Amino acid sequence: MSKHVTIRTVARLAGTSPSTVSAAFNPGSRISPITREKIINAADQLGWRPDRRASALRKNTNSVIGMIYEVSRPFQSSLVDSVYAAAAKHDLEVVLAGGTEHHSELACLRLLLAERCRGLIVTGSSLANRYLEEAGRIIPTLTLARYSSAHNVDSVYSDPVEGERMAVQHLYELGHRHIFHIGGVKRSMAPEREKGYLSAMSDSGLIDLAHVLQCGDDTEAGVRGADLLTTGDHLPTAVTCYNDAVASGVILRLRQYGFRIPQDISVVGYNDLTIAANPAFSLTTIRQDGYLLADKALELLAARLSSDPLAPSKEKTEIAVESHLVVRSSTGPVPEK
The missing domain is CATH 1.10.260.40 (lambda repressor-like DNA-binding domains)
Structure with missing residues:
Protein backbone atom coordinates (compact mmCIF):
# COMPACT_ATOMS: atom_id res chain seq x y z
CA MET A 1 0.00 0.00 0.00
CA ASP A 51 -2.95 11.24 13.01
CA ARG A 52 -4.42 12.98 16.05
CA ARG A 53 -1.19 14.56 17.19
CA ALA A 54 -0.30 15.89 13.77
CA SER A 55 -3.77 17.42 13.55
CA ALA A 56 -3.35 19.03 16.95
CA LEU A 57 0.03 20.41 16.00
CA ARG A 58 -1.38 21.96 12.82
CA LYS A 59 -4.04 23.66 14.90
CA ASN A 60 -1.51 24.54 17.61
CA THR A 61 -3.82 22.87 20.14
CA ASN A 62 -1.75 19.83 21.05
CA SER A 63 -2.74 18.96 24.62
CA VAL A 64 -0.87 15.67 24.96
CA ILE A 65 1.69 15.04 27.68
CA GLY A 66 3.67 11.86 28.21
CA MET A 67 4.20 9.87 31.40
CA ILE A 68 6.95 7.32 31.99
CA TYR A 69 6.49 4.84 34.83
CA GLU A 70 7.73 1.40 35.81
CA VAL A 71 4.94 -1.13 35.35
CA SER A 72 6.18 -3.47 38.10
CA ARG A 73 6.36 -0.75 40.77
CA PRO A 74 3.02 -0.57 42.65
CA PHE A 75 3.34 3.03 43.82
CA GLN A 76 4.29 4.32 40.38
CA SER A 77 1.37 2.43 38.86
CA SER A 78 -0.95 3.88 41.50
CA LEU A 79 0.03 7.38 40.35
CA VAL A 80 -1.35 6.83 36.85
CA ASP A 81 -4.99 7.40 37.83
CA SER A 82 -3.98 10.43 39.90
CA VAL A 83 -2.21 11.93 36.89
CA TYR A 84 -5.20 11.26 34.63
CA ALA A 85 -7.50 13.05 37.10
CA ALA A 86 -5.15 16.00 37.55
CA ALA A 87 -4.48 16.34 33.82
CA ALA A 88 -8.19 16.52 33.05
CA LYS A 89 -8.46 19.66 35.19
CA HIS A 90 -6.09 21.37 32.76
CA ASP A 91 -7.60 19.89 29.58
CA LEU A 92 -4.51 17.78 29.05
CA GLU A 93 -4.40 14.23 27.70
CA VAL A 94 -1.92 11.67 28.96
CA VAL A 95 0.00 9.13 26.89
CA LEU A 96 1.59 6.37 28.98
CA ALA A 97 4.90 4.63 28.35
CA GLY A 98 5.58 1.77 30.73
CA GLY A 99 9.08 0.61 31.51
CA THR A 100 9.49 -3.16 31.79
CA GLU A 101 12.29 -5.70 31.76
CA HIS A 102 12.24 -5.67 27.95
CA HIS A 103 11.31 -2.03 27.39
CA SER A 104 13.59 0.40 29.20
CA GLU A 105 12.70 3.84 30.48
CA LEU A 106 15.10 5.25 27.90
CA ALA A 107 13.08 3.52 25.18
CA CYS A 108 9.95 5.03 26.73
CA LEU A 109 11.54 8.48 26.61
CA ARG A 110 12.49 8.15 22.96
CA LEU A 111 8.99 6.94 22.12
CA LEU A 112 7.25 9.89 23.82
CA LEU A 113 9.59 12.42 22.24
CA ALA A 114 8.87 10.87 18.84
CA GLU A 115 5.16 11.25 19.62
CA ARG A 116 5.84 15.00 19.99
CA CYS A 117 4.21 15.31 23.40
CA ARG A 118 4.17 18.85 24.77
CA GLY A 119 5.38 17.90 28.24
CA LEU A 120 6.81 14.93 30.12
CA ILE A 121 6.31 13.38 33.58
CA VAL A 122 8.83 10.78 34.77
CA THR A 123 8.19 8.61 37.84
CA GLY A 124 10.80 5.91 37.25
CA SER A 125 14.27 5.83 38.73
CA SER A 126 16.70 4.49 36.15
CA LEU A 127 16.91 7.44 33.75
CA ALA A 128 20.22 9.22 34.21
CA ASN A 129 20.25 12.99 34.62
CA ARG A 130 21.84 13.47 31.21
CA TYR A 131 18.78 11.96 29.53
CA LEU A 132 16.40 13.99 31.65
CA GLU A 133 18.33 17.16 30.79
CA GLU A 134 18.20 16.28 27.08
CA ALA A 135 14.44 15.87 27.37
CA GLY A 136 14.21 19.14 29.31
CA ARG A 137 15.84 20.99 26.42
CA ILE A 138 13.12 19.73 24.08
CA ILE A 139 9.93 19.88 26.17
CA PRO A 140 9.06 20.83 29.77
CA THR A 141 10.04 17.84 31.89
CA LEU A 142 9.10 17.00 35.48
CA THR A 143 9.92 14.15 37.83
CA LEU A 144 7.05 12.97 40.02
CA ALA A 145 7.53 11.23 43.39
CA ARG A 146 11.27 11.32 42.83
CA TYR A 147 13.94 13.97 43.11
CA SER A 148 16.17 14.93 40.21
CA SER A 149 19.20 17.18 40.34
CA ALA A 150 18.96 17.82 36.58
CA HIS A 151 19.23 21.60 36.27
CA ASN A 152 16.33 22.05 33.83
CA VAL A 153 13.89 19.47 35.22
CA ASP A 154 11.24 20.29 37.81
CA SER A 155 10.51 17.89 40.68
CA VAL A 156 7.43 17.18 42.80
CA TYR A 157 7.81 14.64 45.60
CA SER A 158 6.92 13.82 49.19
CA ASP A 159 9.52 15.06 51.66
CA PRO A 160 11.53 11.90 52.46
CA VAL A 161 13.40 13.44 55.39
CA GLU A 162 10.16 14.43 57.09
CA GLY A 163 8.64 11.04 56.31
CA GLU A 164 11.46 9.09 57.96
CA ARG A 165 11.52 11.56 60.85
CA MET A 166 7.87 10.74 61.56
CA ALA A 167 8.60 7.01 61.41
CA VAL A 168 11.57 7.17 63.78
CA GLN A 169 9.80 9.60 66.12
CA HIS A 170 6.79 7.29 66.33
CA LEU A 171 9.02 4.36 67.28
CA TYR A 172 10.99 6.50 69.73
CA GLU A 173 7.79 7.50 71.51
CA LEU A 174 6.95 3.80 71.86
CA GLY A 175 10.24 3.31 73.69
CA HIS A 176 12.33 1.92 70.85
CA ARG A 177 15.99 2.87 70.64
CA HIS A 178 17.51 0.03 68.61
CA ILE A 179 15.96 0.92 65.24
CA PHE A 180 17.29 -0.35 61.89
CA HIS A 181 16.47 0.81 58.38
CA ILE A 182 16.13 -1.47 55.33
CA GLY A 183 17.03 0.64 52.30
CA GLY A 184 16.06 0.42 48.65
CA VAL A 185 19.63 0.49 47.30
CA LYS A 186 19.48 2.66 44.13
CA ARG A 187 15.71 2.81 43.81
CA SER A 188 13.75 6.05 43.53
CA MET A 189 14.21 8.25 46.64
CA ALA A 190 16.12 5.48 48.47
CA PRO A 191 19.19 7.65 49.26
CA GLU A 192 16.95 10.49 50.44
CA ARG A 193 14.94 8.21 52.76
CA GLU A 194 18.15 6.74 54.16
CA LYS A 195 19.39 10.27 54.79
CA GLY A 196 16.12 11.07 56.54
CA TYR A 197 16.44 8.00 58.75
CA LEU A 198 20.01 8.85 59.75
CA SER A 199 19.05 12.47 60.42
CA ALA A 200 16.14 11.39 62.62
CA MET A 201 18.31 8.94 64.54
CA SER A 202 20.88 11.68 65.08
CA ASP A 203 18.25 14.15 66.27
CA SER A 204 17.02 11.53 68.76
CA GLY A 205 20.53 10.93 70.09
CA LEU A 206 20.61 7.44 68.58
CA ILE A 207 23.13 7.82 65.77
CA ASP A 208 25.50 5.30 67.38
CA LEU A 209 22.71 2.70 67.18
CA ALA A 210 21.76 3.49 63.58
CA HIS A 211 22.22 0.70 61.05
CA VAL A 212 21.21 0.51 57.38
CA LEU A 213 20.73 -2.74 55.47
CA GLN A 214 20.71 -2.30 51.68
CA CYS A 215 18.33 -4.88 50.28
CA GLY A 216 16.03 -3.59 47.52
CA ASP A 217 12.44 -2.54 46.94
CA ASP A 218 10.25 -5.66 46.74
CA THR A 219 8.93 -8.44 48.99
CA GLU A 220 11.98 -10.62 48.31
CA ALA A 221 14.19 -7.74 49.47
CA GLY A 222 12.23 -7.66 52.71
CA VAL A 223 12.80 -11.38 53.16
CA ARG A 224 16.54 -10.87 52.69
CA GLY A 225 16.44 -7.97 55.12
CA ALA A 226 14.74 -10.11 57.77
CA ASP A 227 17.40 -12.80 57.28
CA LEU A 228 20.09 -10.20 57.92
CA LEU A 229 18.26 -8.86 60.97
CA THR A 230 18.11 -12.27 62.58
CA THR A 231 21.70 -13.28 61.83
CA GLY A 232 23.26 -10.20 63.44
CA ASP A 233 24.65 -10.02 66.95
CA HIS A 234 21.91 -7.69 68.16
CA LEU A 235 18.36 -7.96 66.91
CA PRO A 236 16.72 -4.52 66.72
CA THR A 237 13.37 -3.92 68.38
CA ALA A 238 12.09 -1.97 65.36
CA VAL A 239 12.78 -1.47 61.67
CA THR A 240 11.76 1.15 59.11
CA CYS A 241 11.53 -0.06 55.51
CA TYR A 242 12.01 1.53 52.10
CA ASN A 243 8.41 0.75 51.14
CA ASP A 244 5.37 -1.35 52.03
CA ALA A 245 6.44 -4.28 49.85
CA VAL A 246 9.73 -4.55 51.73
CA ALA A 247 7.91 -4.27 55.06
CA SER A 248 5.52 -7.08 54.09
CA GLY A 249 8.49 -9.32 53.24
CA VAL A 250 10.10 -8.53 56.58
CA ILE A 251 6.91 -9.46 58.44
CA LEU A 252 6.39 -12.70 56.52
CA ARG A 253 9.96 -13.86 57.15
CA LEU A 254 10.06 -12.84 60.80
CA ARG A 255 6.85 -14.77 61.42
CA GLN A 256 8.47 -17.83 59.83
CA TYR A 257 11.23 -17.48 62.41
CA GLY A 258 8.67 -17.34 65.21
CA PHE A 259 8.77 -13.62 65.91
CA ARG A 260 5.57 -11.77 66.77
CA ILE A 261 4.69 -8.46 65.16
CA PRO A 262 4.73 -6.05 66.98
CA GLN A 263 5.27 -7.78 70.34
CA ASP A 264 8.85 -8.77 69.45
CA ILE A 265 9.68 -6.40 66.58
CA SER A 266 7.85 -3.34 65.24
CA VAL A 267 7.82 -2.71 61.47
CA VAL A 268 7.11 0.53 59.56
CA GLY A 269 6.52 0.72 55.81
CA TYR A 270 6.35 3.59 53.33
CA ASN A 271 3.73 4.67 50.71
CA ASP A 272 0.50 3.31 52.26
CA LEU A 273 -0.49 1.14 49.32
CA THR A 274 -3.36 -1.37 49.42
CA ILE A 275 -1.15 -4.04 50.95
CA ALA A 276 -0.54 -1.85 54.00
CA ALA A 277 -4.21 -1.99 55.04
CA ASN A 278 -4.42 -5.74 54.44
CA PRO A 279 -5.30 -7.35 57.81
CA ALA A 280 -2.51 -9.87 57.26
CA PHE A 281 0.00 -7.02 57.68
CA SER A 282 -1.88 -3.99 59.07
CA LEU A 283 1.20 -1.88 58.43
CA THR A 284 2.07 1.32 60.17
CA THR A 285 3.41 3.34 57.27
CA ILE A 286 4.19 6.75 55.81
CA ARG A 287 1.45 7.79 53.42
CA GLN A 288 2.27 9.61 50.18
CA ASP A 289 -0.80 11.40 48.81
CA GLY A 290 -0.79 10.45 45.14
CA TYR A 291 -3.60 12.81 44.19
CA LEU A 292 -1.94 15.78 45.89
CA LEU A 293 1.38 14.95 44.24
CA ALA A 294 -0.29 14.73 40.82
CA ASP A 295 -2.25 17.96 41.37
CA LYS A 296 0.92 19.88 42.21
CA ALA A 297 2.78 18.32 39.28
CA LEU A 298 0.09 19.14 36.71
CA GLU A 299 -0.33 22.69 38.04
CA LEU A 300 3.38 23.23 37.53
CA LEU A 301 3.52 21.54 34.13
CA ALA A 302 0.43 23.38 32.89
CA ALA A 303 2.01 26.67 33.94
CA ARG A 304 5.14 25.79 31.98
CA LEU A 305 3.06 24.98 28.91
CA SER A 306 1.05 28.19 29.09
CA SER A 307 4.20 30.35 29.09
CA ASP A 308 7.40 30.05 27.08
CA PRO A 309 8.18 26.49 28.20
CA LEU A 310 11.84 26.43 27.21
CA ALA A 311 12.83 30.00 28.01
CA PRO A 312 16.52 30.21 29.01
CA SER A 313 15.55 32.11 32.16
CA LYS A 314 13.35 29.28 33.38
CA GLU A 315 14.29 28.37 36.94
CA LYS A 316 14.07 24.81 38.17
CA THR A 317 11.18 24.34 40.61
CA GLU A 318 11.05 21.77 43.42
CA ILE A 319 7.89 21.12 45.41
CA ALA A 320 8.05 18.93 48.52
CA VAL A 321 4.58 17.69 49.51
CA GLU A 322 3.76 16.67 53.07
CA SER A 323 3.48 12.99 53.92
CA HIS A 324 1.55 11.53 56.85
CA LEU A 325 2.07 8.83 59.46
CA VAL A 326 -0.62 6.14 59.39
CA VAL A 327 -0.57 4.04 62.56
CA ARG A 328 -1.78 0.44 62.40
CA SER A 329 -0.95 -2.68 64.39
CA SER A 330 2.55 -3.50 63.06
CA THR A 331 4.09 -1.19 65.66
CA GLY A 332 3.82 -1.35 69.44
CA PRO A 333 5.71 -0.62 72.66
CA VAL A 334 9.29 -1.80 72.95
CA PRO A 335 9.34 -5.38 74.30
CA GLU A 336 10.26 -5.86 77.92
CA LYS A 337 13.62 -7.44 78.56
Missing part, protein backbone atom coordinates in the same frame (compact mmCIF):
# COMPACT_ATOMS: atom_id res chain seq x y z
CA SER A 2 1.33 3.42 -0.88
CA LYS A 3 2.64 5.40 2.03
CA HIS A 4 1.15 8.55 0.49
CA VAL A 5 -2.42 7.66 1.43
CA THR A 6 -4.14 10.75 2.85
CA ILE A 7 -7.57 11.72 4.09
CA ARG A 8 -8.38 12.85 0.54
CA THR A 9 -7.52 9.38 -0.79
CA VAL A 10 -9.98 7.85 1.67
CA ALA A 11 -12.63 10.44 0.77
CA ARG A 12 -12.32 9.63 -2.96
CA LEU A 13 -12.66 5.89 -2.36
CA ALA A 14 -15.65 6.35 -0.04
CA GLY A 15 -17.28 8.94 -2.27
CA THR A 16 -17.40 11.59 0.45
CA SER A 17 -15.59 14.77 1.42
CA PRO A 18 -12.44 14.94 3.60
CA SER A 19 -14.45 16.71 6.33
CA THR A 20 -16.92 13.80 6.41
CA VAL A 21 -14.01 11.35 6.73
CA SER A 22 -12.69 13.36 9.66
CA ALA A 23 -16.13 13.33 11.29
CA ALA A 24 -16.39 9.56 10.89
CA PHE A 25 -13.42 9.10 13.22
CA ASN A 26 -14.76 11.48 15.87
CA PRO A 27 -17.12 9.76 18.34
CA GLY A 28 -20.40 11.62 18.67
CA SER A 29 -20.23 13.32 15.27
CA ARG A 30 -23.55 13.53 13.43
CA ILE A 31 -23.14 11.33 10.37
CA SER A 32 -25.23 8.32 9.46
CA PRO A 33 -24.10 4.85 10.52
CA ILE A 34 -24.09 3.75 6.87
CA THR A 35 -21.76 6.60 5.84
CA ARG A 36 -19.50 5.99 8.86
CA GLU A 37 -19.22 2.30 8.03
CA LYS A 38 -18.47 3.02 4.36
CA ILE A 39 -15.67 5.44 5.35
CA ILE A 40 -14.14 3.08 7.91
CA ASN A 41 -14.20 0.24 5.39
CA ALA A 42 -12.43 2.47 2.86
CA ALA A 43 -9.86 3.47 5.47
CA ASP A 44 -9.28 -0.17 6.38
CA GLN A 45 -8.82 -1.05 2.72
CA LEU A 46 -6.20 1.69 2.38
CA GLY A 47 -4.57 1.07 5.76
CA TRP A 48 -5.22 4.64 6.88
CA ARG A 49 -6.03 6.16 10.29
CA PRO A 50 -6.08 9.84 11.34
